[in-house]
Amino acid sequence: MSDHNQLKITSMDYRKDRPKAENPLKVMDLTLRDGHQSLFATRGRTEDMIPVAEQMDEIGFWALETWGGATFDTMHRFLNEDPWERIRTLKRYAKKTPFSMLLRAQNLVGYRNYADDVARAFVDRAAANGMDIFRTFDALNDYRNFETVVKVIKECGKHFQGCICYTMTEPRLGGDVYNLDYYVKKGKDLENMGADTICLKDMAGLAAPYDAYAIIKALKKVVSIPIHLHSHFTSGMAPMTQLKAVEAGVDIVDTCMSPYAYRTSHSAIEPLVMTLLGTNRDTGFDIKAMAAINEILERDIIPKYRHLLNETKLSIIDINVLLHQTPGGMLSNLVNQLREMDALDKIDQVYAELPRVRKELGQIPLVTPTSQIVGIQTVNNVLFDDEKERYKMITGQVKDLCYGLYGKTAVPIDAAVQKKALKGYPRGEDPITCRPAEVLEPELEKAKEDVKGLAVDLDDELIYAIYPVTGKRFLKWKYGKEEPPAEVKAKTLEEAKAEQELIEKAKAGKLVEKDEKKVPLKGDDLREFKVFVDDEYFEVGVEEIGGSPMVSYVQQPPGQMPAPVRVPAAAPAASPAPAAPPEKPAPKAVDAAEGTPLAAPMPGMIISYQKKIGDSVSKGETLVILEAMKMENALPSPADGTIKAINFSSGDNVAKGDVLCVIG
Numbered sequence: 113m114s115d116h117n118q119l120k121i122t123s124m125d126y127r128k129d130r131p132k133a134e135n136p137l138k139v140m141d142l143t144l145r146d147g148h149q150s151l152f153a154t155r156g157r158t159e160d161m162i163p164v165a166e167q168m169d170e171i172g173f174w175a176l177e178t179w180g181g182a183t184f185d186t187m188h189r190f191l192n193e194d195p196w197e198r199i200r201t202l203k204r205y206a207k208k209t210p211f212s213m214l215l216r217a218q219n220l221v222g223y224r225n226y227a228d229d230v231a232r233a234f235v236d237r238a239a240a241n242g243m244d245i246f247r248t249f250d251a252l253n254d255y256r257n258f259e260t261v262v263k264v265i266k267e268c269g270k271h272f273q274g275c276i277c278y279t280m281t282e283p284r285l286g287g288d289v290y291n292l293d294y295y296v297k298k299g300k301d302l303e304n305m306g307a308d309t310i311c312l313k314d315m316a317g318l319a320a321p322y323d324a325y326a327i328i329k330a331l332k333k334v335v336s337i338p339i340h341l342h343s344h345f346t347s348g349m350a351p352m353t354q355l356k357a358v359e360a361g362v363d364i365v366d367t368c369m370s371p372y373a374y375r376t377s378h379s380a381i382e383p384l385v386m387t388l389l390g391t392n393r394d395t396g397f398d399i400k401a402m403a404a405i406n407e408i409l410e411r412d413i414i415p416k417y418r419h420l421l422n423e424t425k426l427s428i429i430d431i432n433v434l435l436h437q438t439p440g441g442m443l444s445n446l447v448n449q450l451r452e453m454d455a456l457d458k459i460d461q462v463y464a465e466l467p468r469v470r471k472e473l474g475q476i477p478l479v480t481p482t483s484q485i486v487g488i489q490t491v492n493n494v495l496f497d498d499e500k501e502r503y504k505m506i507t508g509q510v511k512d513l514c515y516g517l518y519g520k521t522a523v524p525i526d527a528a529v530q531k532k533a534l535k536g537y538p539r540g541e542d543p544i545t546c547r548p549a550e551v552l553e554p555e556l557e558k559a560k561e562d563v564k565g566l567a568v569d570l571d572d573e574l575i576y577a578i579y580p581v582t583g584k585r586f587l588k589w590k591y592g593k594e595e596p597p598a599e600v601k602a603k604t605l606e607e608a609k610a611e612q613e614l615i616e617k618a619k620a621g622k623l624v625e626k627d628e629k630k631v632p633l634k635g636d637d638l639r640e641f642k643v644f645v646d647d648e649y650f651e652v653g654v655e656e657i658g659g660s661p662m663v664s665y666v667q668q669p670p671g672q673m674p675a676p677v678r679v680p681a682a683a684p685a686a687s688p689a690p691a692a693p694p695e696k697p698a699p700k701a702v703d704a705a706e707g708t709p710l711a712a713p714m715p716g717m718i719i720s721y722q723k724k725i726g727d728s729v730s731k732g733e734t735l736v737i738l739e740a741m742k743m744e745n746a747l748p749s750p751a752d753g754t755i756k757a758i759n760f761s762s763g764d765n766v767a768k769g770d771v772l773c774v775i776g
């Protein structure tokens with residue numbers, strides 16, 4: 113018996129009409145979703161997909177991935193585009209190839225589990241708008257979170273692809289949690305649930321070639337439905353992993369058109385087509401047709417997005433994934449968050465704390481939203497904890513996780529952490545063990561009521577139900593009730609080119625630079641002072657030159673606890689020094705007589721105030737819900753008293769240190 117999966121050369125024909133392979137490898141293209149999500153912060157606009165949609169429809173892809181959680185979020189939040197409209201528009205250009213979306217199971221296209229009524233309505237509308245394949249994953253691989261959506265996918269006659277999120281606790285496949293048995297069992301579970309295909313979803317590019325080979329080989333033995341591999345390039349292993357997967361008999365793989373490939377994105381399609389050309393797994397794709405698409409992308413589209421590419425390093429490989437098992441997207445989030453808080457020097461502490469937090473939170477896979485949940489909590493621990501107390505600032509999502517609202521974790525959550533997180537938790541202090549959505553009250557009717565007069569149809573209502581704050585703002589833009597800000601408008605190719613020219617000019621030294629003031633060397637007579645301004649403090653070096661004192665450096669020690677502790681005004685010794693540090697504006701002054709301010713500990717967006725002016729509060733009670741890096745943080749009152757002032761409202765963006773409210 114000949115082995116169906118054994119690679120063999122059958123022809124060397126290069127032409128488009130070469131003989132069809134015995135078992136062609138099927139390919140899903142991710143350019144229009146994961147490609148721009150991975151490389152260009154999901155900022156791809158529909159108008160920039162249309163120019164290639166018809167040609168991509170001709171290639172013969174198994175599916176085009178066009179939609180997902182990050183696209184839904186980014187489109188209504190940053191691009192002023194209706195996410196539903198994208199499916200309908202692209203369908204008019206790509207009529208033959210099925211569309212695939214990434215569905216976060218009961219999290220839908222958001223960051224928490226939604227109630228069953230919202231989940232049912234969402235899947236039903238996605239199918240009605242033109243979605244064909246629902247690649248469904250749960251961040252905890254808890255398939256109870258699939259139950260509601262899968263039922264609707266099937267009712268709509270659509271394709272249910274079940275994902276196994278690939279994660280690990282060791283440098284390679286193994287250990288007592290995520291080993292070969294784990295993946296095989298998950299595969300069987302999915303087949304039993306009625307999955308049409310199974311996807312091994314390696315979101316971080318962690319799957320080593322021989323590990324993927326072992327898993328796919330084992331899965332092919334025990335399940336009869338096709339196996340699909342999704343493996344990010346991030347660590348550089350993906351093309352090798354893909355080839356070993358082909359040898360193990362994988363049915364479908366994911367790739368991007370080469371301008372959208374590599375780095376934290378996916379392997380490119382073109383080398384794979386050439387690799388398999390003339391074998392029994394030949395894709396049959398026309399390499400020349402692909403080159404024509406790439407030309408359009410490079411010439412007309414990429415220039416508008418190039419500035420979003422993280423090009424700080426020459427290497428296109430991020431070996432942090434191999435060193436710390438931190439997914440690429442999660443790592444850039446962590447770095448951004450630390451930078452915004454002037455604490456980038458703490459990155460090594462974050463690397464050290466991360467596996468510890470992950471273990472304490474039940475050794476969960478790191479994928480949206482758990483990568484954010486673990487990441488942000490790790491940053492909070494590094495910034496705010498001390499030797500005496502850990503988990504000083506627990507995010508709302510970690511509390512939900514500890515309660516069981518995301519599902520069952522791979523190993524039990526650390527009992528002490530769980531107890532601390534659930535202290536005073538509104539749903540109760542005892543965690544649940546049932547399917548999470550069982551405890552969620554229906555949400556859809558209330559959402560409809562909330563946007564009555566603004567939302568026109570169910571699609572609008574769902575945008576609001578899933579993203580209340582930014583969704584409502586989008587609906588106001590959509591229906592002309594509010595002017596969209598300039599930053600959500602599209603950049604034209606002309607603007608992009610003008611910017612690029614300016615950069616080239618600067619590189620060639622043709623832009624005149626301003627002379628920078630030279631900082632003199634510190635002398636022996638340097639005296640150092642501590643200067644306290646409101647709740648911030650600076651170290652100031654003062655040295656006499658010709659009788660007049662000058663500030664030779666001003667430095668703010670990074671990463672202090674931004675607690676609204678009132679510190680006495682400037683230290684007396686600092687009086688001869690000029691006051692304000694040069695580039696750092698003085699924090700907003702709040703008169704001590706007014707009361708105790710609650711300052712934002714991190715930049716973010718106000719979700720809600722839990723109190724009104726005049727309400728009395730006690731110390732520790734939650735005053736403000738602040739969203740930072742998509743996680744909700746409950747900010748406690750720093751004092752007993754009455755709310756004297758509220759300085760922002762829901763939806764406002766605030767900087768670190770902004771006074772959110774004052775308690776008197």
Ligand code: CO
Nearest residue numbers: 146315342344
């Ligand atoms: Co991905």
